[in-house]
Amino acid sequence: MVFTNRIFLFFTFLGALLIPLIILGILIVFLKEASLAFQKFGFVSFIFSPEWDPVFEKFGGAVPLTGTLIVAFLSLIFAVPFALGIAIFVVEVCPASLKEIVRLAIELLAAIPSIVYGMWGLFTLAPIMARYIEPFLQRVFSPIPLIGKLFEGTPLGIDLWTASIMLSIMIIPFTASIAIESFYLVPRVLKESAYGMGATKWEVIKDVMFPYCKIGILGGIGLSLGRALGETMAVAFVLGNINSFPTSLFSPTTTVTVKLANEFTEADKDIHLSALFYLALLLYILSLIVIACSKYLILRVRSR
């Protein structure tokens, strides 16, 4: 009996051990696979070189790395205000009978496969953007100096703008659900005392709930950022995969994930594949840090 218990204990331990093993394993395997490119290009010159030339075997990650960061931050800018608005609506405005339904619907946004988003983005969203939204934005913003520069170029719909808008829809649920969760954790007494002093609902939200929840909300935003950094298929459809820096919101570029998806199986030279692994390694480390930090923040809120 004791023996069976030991065996079962051993297997459960093995299952739990798989997690750190895989996380470390990915790191070690990527380090090994990327070593060829690392020896040839180093670290600083790799991340700052915009060259990506499989024919002459010159590889630098500057364009996909900046692309990844720009797309992720733009989508955050578009997603966070709406996500917080949704959280406020669900917690404070929505009638009780609809709360669960709205919450579920928003969470379903995250359940739709990213490949479906990508296809919809390519066939439906991109043409709409190219035909209506982008020319409209150009007409409105181009007379303004500096800001007008952001909206230059031919509106083709396959660009930073479309990719960021689509990505923002995909990452809304992550910030929203964490924000909803933290809003519910605000002690009732705290809110009531503010109401008692004559505060309006918005003032309670702005001056009591937000300060109370800021750490949790920051964690939620971090989670969304982590998602945006690693999203592949949706962006692959609407970003164009062109290895050049974007000059405006309406120019195509590439990200680490899109480059991986498009070139990984076609890389016939070792150094090409190794450079791709190098990019994957950088992306992996970056997203691990972002996600771990945001999970830590969320954990702190939950244990309060």
Next chain:
Amino acid sequence: MIEREIRKRKVISRLALLAAFFCALWGLFWLFFIIFDVLRHGLSSINLSLFLEVPTPPGEPGGGLKHAFIGHLLITLVAVILGIPFGILGGTFLAEYGRNFRFSRFISFLADTMVSVPAIVVGAFVYAIMVKPLGHFSGWSGGVALAIIMLPVIIRTTEHMLSLVPWTMREAAFALGAPYHKVIWQVVYPSVKTGLLTGCLLAIARVSGEAAPLLFTSFNNNFLSYDMSGPMASLTVTIFVYAMGPYEDWHGKAWGAALVITLAILLINLTARLMLKKGGKS
């Protein structure tokens, strides 16, 4: 004067809450837009031959995606067989045997982090450890990649579900002289079986929509194949290839496949949540 100030604050409050309402509308608008659009394009491609016929040569209309449906089911099945048992075992360790160790809290934290690791990174990892050494793409490696994505999800749900079981229940069984593994199997697991099942369903729903980890592992195959050690078609990769392809007929099939997979995933999600709600009440 004060009255005007109060009125102003009230108006601002109303406007802010109205803005929140529009934010919710914005989210719901996209959800319905996407679902409606997938339905509109996909329904016309849904017919029996989509499920029952293999593809015709590129460019020729007709045929179906039987190879991708079969491949997708097989790959997901491998992921389920690998991911669920290990996930439940690991979650059991974290919530039962190892519940008092700091080490276990750390693993939970790592699992939480791993849930959000980019799927394409997992694909590249499995490529390096399985596809490259063996020299060819395989359905097995696709299944392994999906299992890796599934594992942390299952571990965390299991841990959470088991921690909801009150300790007095375990103690009652201990008092009868039951060893710990019997307590887990005969008291703890049965009392959370709905929860575990929903957790597994949600994890399956999550991985069955993944395309990125399959690109470098199971790759793609234009022919019907039951051979897990060779390249294998999947619905998601087929959607990627067909949607990017030049033929109208391919686009139609990609929409059809997208509709099937979206509906399946939404359905699993809703069922799982409904089960959880009913299970939670009883």
